[in-house]
Amino acid sequence: xxxxxxxxxxxxxxxxxxxxxxxxxxxxTFADDVYGITLQPSETSGKxxxxxxxxxxxxxxxxGRFPEIKExxxxxxxxxxxxxxxxxxxxxxx
Amino acid sequence: xxxxxxxxxxxxxxxxxxxxxxxxxxxxTFADDVYGITLQPSETSGKxxxxxxxxxxxxxxxxGRFPEIKExxxxxxxxxxxxxxxxxxxxxxx
Numbered sequence: 001x002x003x004x005x006x007x008x009x010x011x012x013x014x015x016x017x018x019x020x021x022x023x024x025x026x027x028x029t030f031a032d033d034v035y036g037i038t039l040q041p042s043e044t045s046g047k048x049x050x051x052x053x054x055x056x057x058x059x060x061x062x063x064g065r066f067p068e069i070k071e072x073x074x075x076x077x078x079x080x081x082x083x084x085x086x087x088x089x090x091x092x093x094x
Numbered sequence: 095x096x097x098x099x100x101x102x103x104x105x106x107x108x109x110x111x112x113x114x115x116x117x118x119x120x121x122x123t124f125a126d127d128v129y130g131i132t133l134q135p136s137e138t139s140g141k142x143x144x145x146x147x148x149x150x151x152x153x154x155x156x157x158g159r160f161p162e163i164k165e166x167x168x169x170x171x172x173x174x175x176x177x178x179x180x181x182x183x184x185x186x187x188x
Contacts, residue, residue: 004132011125020118023133024110031105031135038098039117040130 002035003080006051011041015048018066022050025069026076029089033081052079096129097174100145105135109142112160116144119163120170123183127175146173 005026009019016039023037042048048060050072057075058067067075070089077084099120103113110133117131136142142154144166151169152161161169164183171178 006130008130011121016118016121016125020114020121023117024114027105027110027114027133027135031110034135036100036132036134038130038132039121041121041125041128 002033003052004035004038005030005076005080006038006040008040008042008047008049008051010045010047012045013048016041019048022067022069022072026073029073029086030076030080033084050075052076055079096127097146098129098132099124099170099174100132100134102134102136102141102143102145104139104141106139107142110135113142116161116163116166120167123167123180124170124174127178144169146170149173 005023007019007023009015019039023039026034026037046061048066049056050058050067057079058072060066070091073086073089077086099117101113101117103109113133117133120128120131140155142160143150144152144161151173152166154160164185167180167183171180
């Protein structure tokens with residue numbers, strides 16, 4: 001079974017649109033590599049984390065910021081499709 | 095555990111945006127009632143169906159059309175939160 005990416009977001013913080021945008025970015029790149037992307041309203045205020053199956057790959061609380069899309073695609077790629085080239089998103093941020 | 099709603103869509107048919115739009119409509123209404131909404135790229139061409147856990151509540155192939163949002167919210171509500179009032183979306187379509 002292909003992996004599931006979950007974006008857990010705080011609905012009271014009005015982060016649904018942000019989470020849905022990131023889900024669409026991931027789907028546009030990884031449609032063939034994942035089972036699906038789950039948008040999960042969090043019961044914890046201020047939470048925004050992204051998991052591949054059970055593995056947390058980005059946690060807003062730890063990082064003190066939201067992920068950039070390029071960074072997020074690299075993080076997801078490294079787990080779900082390590083050999084997959086990402087084109088422009090493969091260049092390291094400077 | 096709260097139920098998961100899954101929208102399985104055909105990515106080759108360019109239905110990702112439609113699926114993501116419907117997911118956001120459902121999240122704006124059912125954030126407290128569901129575990130999450132999963133966007134699942136289908137491996138079957140032309141597929142667009144919506145499930146609550148394993149139960150199919152709408153299948154484009156069967157209906158010959160996409161669901162309307164009001165209708166979709168009623169279908170989801172009837173399974174995940176039967177007592178929940180939906181305001182304007184509760185009026186029967188004529």
